[in-house]
Amino acid sequence: MFFKKKYVVILGLGSTIAIAGAALPSANNEYKNLKVLPENISSKDLSKIMIDDFEDGLGVSCAFCHSLGKDSLRLDYASDAKPEKQIARRMMTMTLGINRKYFKFKHPMIGDSTLVINCITCHNGQPRLGDVEEK
Amino acid sequence: MKNDNFIGLDENDDGIDRAGFLKCMAWAGTGLFCIMSGGVLKSYGMSQLIDKATGRIKKGIEISKGDFSFAQISDSHIGFNKPANPDVVGTLQAAISKMNAMPSSPSFILHTGDLSHLAQADEFDTLDQALKSAKTGKIFYVPGEHDVLNDNGKQYLQRYGKDTKGNGWYSFDFNGVHFIGLVNVVDTAEGGLGVLGNEQLQWLENDLKGLSSSTPIVVFAHIPLWAVYPQWGWGTRDSEQALTYLRRFGSVSVLNGHIHQTLQKVEGNITFHTATSTAFPQPQPGMAPSAGPMKVPAEQLRNLLGLTSVNYVEHDHTLAVTDLPLSSAKTDQPEHQ
Numbered sequence: 001m002f003f004k005k006k007y008v009v010i011l012g013l014g015s016t017i018a019i020a021g022a023a024l025p026s027a028n029n030e031y032k033n034l035k036v037l038p039e040n041i042s043s044k045d046l047s048k049i050m051i052d053d054f055e056d057g058l059g060v061s062c063a064f065c066h067s068l069g070k071d072s073l074r075l076d077y078a079s080d081a082k083p084e085k086q087i088a089r090r091m092m093t094m095t096l097g098i099n100r101k102y103f104k105f106k107h108p109m110i111g112d113s114t115l116v117i118n119c120i121t122c123h124n125g126q127p128r129l130g131d132v133e134e135k
Numbered sequence: 136m137k138n139d140n141f142i143g144l145d146e147n148d149d150g151i152d153r154a155g156f157l158k159c160m161a162w163a164g165t166g167l168f169c170i171m172s173g174g175v176l177k178s179y180g181m182s183q184l185i186d187k188a189t190g191r192i193k194k195g196i197e198i199s200k201g202d203f204s205f206a207q208i209s210d211s212h213i214g215f216n217k218p219a220n221p222d223v224v225g226t227l228q229a230a231i232s233k234m235n236a237m238p239s240s241p242s243f244i245l246h247t248g249d250l251s252h253l254a255q256a257d258e259f260d261t262l263d264q265a266l267k268s269a270k271t272g273k274i275f276y277v278p279g280e281h282d283v284l285n286d287n288g289k290q291y292l293q294r295y296g297k298d299t300k301g302n303g304w305y306s307f308d309f310n311g312v313h314f315i316g317l318v319n320v321v322d323t324a325e326g327g328l329g330v331l332g333n334e335q336l337q338w339l340e341n342d343l344k345g346l347s348s349s350t351p352i353v354v355f356a357h358i359p360l361w362a363v364y365p366q367w368g369w370g371t372r373d374s375e376q377a378l379t380y381l382r383r384f385g386s387v388s389v390l391n392g393h394i395h396q397t398l399q400k401v402e403g404n405i406t407f408h409t410a411t412s413t414a415f416p417q418p419q420p421g422m423a424p425s426a427g428p429m430k431v432p433a434e435q436l437r438n439l440l441g442l443t444s445v446n447y448v449e450h451d452h453t454l455a456v457t458d459l460p461l462s463s464a465k466t467d468q469p470e471h472q
Binding site: 043044047048050051052055056058059060061062063064068073074075124125126 | 217252253254255280281284285287321322323324325326327330332367368423424425426427428
């Protein structure tokens with residue numbers, strides 16, 4: 001029972017998982033407000049994380065985490081207005097920690113395909129883990 | 136899983152209710168070949184046209200001579216390399232080869248977006264290189280959301296958007312048919328729905344103003360302009376406004392990509408048609424936890440990308456969708472009517 005409660009807490013955290021911790025790729029790839037992902041990440045690596053890890057892993061689109069700009073229909077990638085984005089940062093930190101602590105990765109990086117644990121490990125295409133039925 | 140937002144009404148008495156819609160849903164070719172005849176658009180899945188053994192048109196298939204023909208390619212996702220298809224360049228080239236094997240070259244190609252997977256320069260370069268082998272007069276593009284990832288579409292516009300308006304929308308005329316390329320991926324709405332935006336809608340209204348209602352119209356954009364499955368973002372939030380401007384025309388065909396599978400819907404004089412990807416399949420609406428690349432056994436991939444042809448025929452002063460095996464004569468075509 002204890003295990004199940006603990007599991008639910010972890011799932012709850014994941015339940016609001018979000019896309020980025022990220023940043024707007026500007027024209028010269030100077031990203032603003034990156035806090036978990038490295039500031040010097042390449043446009044390709046950042047896009048790959050957003051698409052392959054978050055979009056496909058959680059089955060969401062950019063607007064799940066990123067808010068629209070003021071009076072705009074365009075996403076303000078640097079904004080922290082949506083709580084999902086903050087949770088995404090915590091989820092990334094958690095994921096890196098699990099890989100570091102339990103799977104002995106010295107310098108785990110989000111987007112590294114060799115990581116043992118990544119977003120899709122738990123999310124399996126669902127944004128909220130409460131939506132994933134236990135088998 | 137409940138699919139409450141599927142089409143549930145048969146308002147036009149055309150058999151395209153929820154059940155009919157699902158019956159019409161099918162995987163189609165790695166490319167689409169369209170013939171415009173008398174203002175009526177007929178489209179054929181590539182894999183049903185071409186004999187795999189010979190690379191030529193299958194025996195017994197007769198393609199009526201239309202006024203002109205064009206092809207649609209969509210969702211090439213150059214740069215994608217996950218298990219759903221580690222060789223997206225190869226499958227794009229296969230689609231081009233099939234087009235090149237047609238008895239007459241298409242006048243032009245419409246690429247309905249997601250040219251690239253991550254909007255990287257090398258991915259666009261690879262696409263351009265592959266399309267150089269296509270035997271056609273010209274290629275027209277609209278962007279997919281993957282093409283505008285890094286810079287809100289600046290690079291896309293520099294490469295493919297010369298002489299376009301706004302984020303890349305435009306129109307052109309060909310043999311009396313008015314073609315309109317719309318962009319619904321730069322702005323966004325909650326849930327990933329496409330957005331056309333007021334500026335583009337205003338432009339569309341003005342673009343159509345001078346046209347006679349008898350002018351055949353072909354609209355192409357990346358995200359479907361009808362609510363295929365809004366839960367997955369498979370629709371465009373303000374498409375209804377665009378359709379309002381189009382409803383006075385006698386023949387309107389709307390071609391989209393994005394969902395990597397062929398679906399059709401007829402609504403009055405407007406026929407909607409989504410195309411398959413040249414890269415990888417996606418699940419049918421609601422049949423998976425979410426949209427995304429769907430891995431199938433390697434030996435089945437190209438088959439899944441090429442099973443069904445689609446045909447549009449005139450019917451009771453409207454367009455009706457018909458499932459048309461290309462090998463059959465006109466008399467034994469199973470119709471969804």
